[in-house]
Amino acid sequence: SAVISQKPSRDICQRGTSLTIQCQVDSQVTMMFWYRQQPGQSLTLIATANQGSEATYESGFVIDKFPISRPNLTFSTLTVSNLSPEDSSIYLCSVEDRGTPYGYTFGSGTRLTVV
Amino acid sequence: GDSVTQMEGPVTLSEEAFLTINCTYTATGYPSLFWYVQYPGEGLQLLLKATKADDKGSNKGFEATYRKETTSFHLEKGSVQVSDSAVYFCALSDRGGATNKLIFGTGTLLAVQP
Numbered sequence: 001s002a003v004i005s006q007k008p009s010r011d012i013c014q015r016g017t018s019l020t021i022q023c024q025v026d027s028q029v030t031m032m033f034w035y036r037q038q039p040g041q042s043l044t045l046i047a048t049a050n051q052g053s054e055a056t057y058e059s060g061f062v063i064d065k066f067p068i069s070r071p072n073l074t075f076s077t078l079t080v081s082n083l084s085p086e087d088s089s090i091y092l093c094s095v096e097d098r099g100t101p102y103g104y105t106f107g108s109g110t111r112l113t114v115v
Numbered sequence: 116g117d118s119v120t121q122m123e124g125p126v127t128l129s130e131e132a133f134l135t136i137n138c139t140y141t142a143t144g145y146p147s148l149f150w151y152v153q154y155p156g157e158g159l160q161l162l163l164k165a166t167k168a169d170d171k172g173s174n175k176g177f178e179a180t181y182r183k184e185t186t187s188f189h190l191e192k193g194s195v196q197v198s199d200s201a202v203y204f205c206a207l208s209d210r211g212g213a214t215n216k217l218i219f220g221t222g223t224l225l226a227v228q229p
Contacts, residue, residue, distance in 0.1 A: 033216060033217070041221070041222075042204065042219045042220060042221045042222050043159070043204070043217075043219045044219075045216050045217070045218075048216060092158065092159065094159075094217070103149070103161045103164060104149075104161065104208075104217055105161075106151075106158050106159040106160075107158060108157070108158035109158050109159075
């Protein structure tokens with residue numbers, strides 16, 4: 001199955017700054033997904049990123065706040081902009097993993113704390 | 116839209132007890148169903164899956180059967196261990212949409228005491 005390297009694993013950021021999270025996959029994948037897991041909550045999909053096209057955002061998430069890049073079939077970044085304490089969450093990337101049919105592999109997550 | 120509802124936790128059990136975590140879903144199409152587990156301080160791992168009605172997914176002693184008639188995918192284990200303490204998420208794959216995104220339930224915290 002696919003292996004995802006997600007960086008950084010955690011960070012503490014000041015209000016008003018931005019954090020960029022990277023996900024590197026060891027195989028080519030068509031779609032990558034970005035999720036947010038707020039403290040004590042479930043996972044909520046932020047957006048779906050296809051290579052060579054604009055990301056598709058879910059209701060409640062906008063590109064200005066969560067810009068995404070997908071320069072090739074093995075890499076994507078999510079930036080969380082203009083940080084506020086409400087952005088403190090775990091952010092995870094995921095791919096649909098053809099190595100495990102109908103399964104999805106997740107990165108280990110980035111724990112963001114905004115102070 | 117599609118949704119997943121799972122029982123609220125925390126669920127606290129003694130070692131070797133029987134576990135059931137209920138999960139029901141709402142979907143317009145024929146989704147695939149999943150259970151994911153998140154151990155303390157770790158990422159999300161696929162525990163088991165089922166892709167069509169009456170399929171049974173199983174792994175590490177856990178089982179779940181895709182019941183279309185009751186729109187359920189309850190997770191069961193006959194004898195839990197302390198090492199099973201984790202958060203369990205039921206999810207479905209929105210296979211009718213343009214992307215096969217996952218829709219998660221709220222998660223159920225399981226605490227197993229020795």
